[in-house]
Amino acid sequence: MSGEDVDEITKIMVIDSDSVLPSDAAMKIYESDVDITIKETCFGTMVTGPRDSVEKVVAEVRALDPNHVFVKQRGFPPGDERRCRASRGGGPRPGFHYLRNEVATLPIISKALDEYETYNPAEKKESPDKISPSKLKDIIESEL
Amino acid sequence: MAKIFIYPTNSLILSDLVERFGHKPLAMMEKIREKITTVGVDSPPINITPEDPKHGLKYASVEVPAGVRGRMSIVGPLIDEAEAAIIVLDSASAFGCMGCARANELTKFLARQRDIPRLEVKYPRTEEEGKDFVYQIAEFLKSLSKEEDEE
Numbered sequence: 001m002s003g004e005d006v007d008e009i010t011k012i013m014v015i016d017s018d019s020v021l022p023s024d025a026a027m028k029i030y031e032s033d034v035d036i037t038i039k040e041t042c043f044g045t046m047v048t049g050p051r052d053s054v055e056k057v058v059a060e061v062r063a064l065d066p067n068h069v070f071v072k073q074r075g076f077p078p079g080d081e082r083r084c085r086a087s088r089g090g091g092p093r094p095g096f097h098y099l100r101n102e103v104a105t106l107p108i109i110s111k112a113l114d115e116y117e118t119y120n121p122a123e124k125k126e127s128p129d130k131i132s133p134s135k136l137k138d139i140i141e142s143e144l
Numbered sequence: 145m146a147k148i149f150i151y152p153t154n155s156l157i158l159s160d161l162v163e164r165f166g167h168k169p170l171a172m173m174e175k176i177r178e179k180i181t182t183v184g185v186d187s188p189p190i191n192i193t194p195e196d197p198k199h200g201l202k203y204a205s206v207e208v209p210a211g212v213r214g215r216m217s218i219v220g221p222l223i224d225e226a227e228a229a230i231i232v233l234d235s236a237s238a239f240g241c242m243g244c245a246r247a248n249e250l251t252k253f254l255a256r257q258r259d260i261p262r263l264e265v266k267y268p269r270t271e272e273e274g275k276d277f278v279y280q281i282a283e284f285l286k287s288l289s290k291e292e293d294e295e
Contacts, residue, residue, distance in 0.1 A: 076176070
């Protein structure tokens with residue numbers, strides 16, 4: 001694919017579902033009749049290709065489990081030398097830690113999306129505040 | 145469809161929620177894609193050109209470190225372009241690989257200076273907070289759609 005004339009984009013699809021596995025999403029993409037490149041990863045799938053094709057595939061995969069498939073655009077295509085760890089001598093790629101941190105929060109977001117229609121903000125329970133460093137210090141130094 | 149500036153600027157959750165509720169997220173990734181597909185910016189691992197800190201002068205003064213100005217050359221135009229903004233506070237991961245704390249402070253400051261609809265929410269830590277987080281963002285985005293329809 002040339003990429004100079006065509007508007008090519010890359011999207012990351014992160015799957016946080018009990019019923020859809022990243023491999024299911026990949027199979028769905030293989031089934032679709034579009035000219036794109038895909039890469040399976042531990043958290044989901046990356047797709048690169050012309051914008052229209054990518055949007056079409058993303059919509060198809062999202063339809064598998066709408067509240068449990070999360071999508072964002074990625075700047076670099078998969079395997080780009082500036083990011084790929086194969087050419088950088090190993091280690092997580094830049095941005096991986098951020099993604100991993102957000103992936104850990106996804107179960108909360110998925111559940112909230114499932115219950116969005118029935119959620120009543122008036123019944124909101126206040127969560128406890130974070131403990132202050134001085135109070136934590138007191139607890140550590142206190143004699144049991 | 146409104147253009148929504150999101151902070152953290154590369155957030156998967158915010159980017160997804162904005163798209164899910166029918167708007168366009170203005171995120172860092174799109175700008176990075178534009179940069180790396182531009183002929184001439186191909187020297188790994190550098191993503192910006194020496195010109196970028198100069199463009200950043202529109203948003204930060206000359207004595208501010210080049211790193212902040214370089215980041216602002218990417219984030220600043222996103223804030224200028226935005227029709228609404230969602231700012232998530234207390235995101236632990238906004239400190240670290242997402243960039244320096246001062247650039248983040250400046251980003252939030254500039255977004256608040258703009259006279260556009262803005263939602264500020266705290267990053268969820270519990271399920272209960274998650275429900276409120278999604279509810280607030282969804283209602284905010286739906287209210288923008290209603291405003292557009294009325295216009």
